[in-house]
Amino acid sequence: MVILKIIAAGIxxxxxxNVTGYLITGRLFHAYQAKxxxxxxxxxxxxxxxxxxxxxxxxxxxxxLLYAAIGTRFPALSDSAxxxxxxxxSVLWAxxxxxxxxxxSLFVNWHRGFVAGLLLDWVLVCILAxxxxxxxxxxxxx
Numbered sequence: 390m391v392i393l394k395i396i397a398a399g400i401x402x403x404x405x406x407n408v409t410g411y412l413i414t415g416r417l418f419h420a421y422q423a424k425x426x427x428x429x430x431x432x433x434x435x436x437x438x439x440x441x442x443x444x445x446x447x448x449x450x451x452x453x454l455l456y457a458a459i460g461t462r463f464p465a466l467s468d469s470a471x472x473x474x475x476x477x478x479s480v481l482w483a484x485x486x487x488x489x490x491x492x493x494s495l496f497v498n499w500h501r502g503f504v505a506g507l508l509l510d511w512v513l514v515c516i517l518a519x520x521x522x523x524x525x526x527x528x529x530x531x
Contacts, residue, residue, distance in 0.1 A: 398525030403445055
């Protein structure tokens, strides 16, 4: 039953991460995309947005499963499930997303403002998914 808690927590985190992603990348930092017009596809469809949302939800479920597999082995990080989730998500982001986005941004025509927004967006994805998994696992019951 723990696996169902993790999957449910990942789906909820994925939905929240889609909302925060829209607010950060789609609104707050969207103007920076216009500064690199040759980087982006000319046409986007609702199908593209649905695929992106599904990928983000799947990513959150995967982060939750990773937290369950290795994040729970280090309870000394903190007594609070929320703190453990924030620490795990931050470390995961720093080891995976941060170097990939920074390296790609050296070669892809992205504005620095867009890169900053992308990094902020994905640190929230990692933290939301990890906190959701930590809280989901720590709730009582089987």
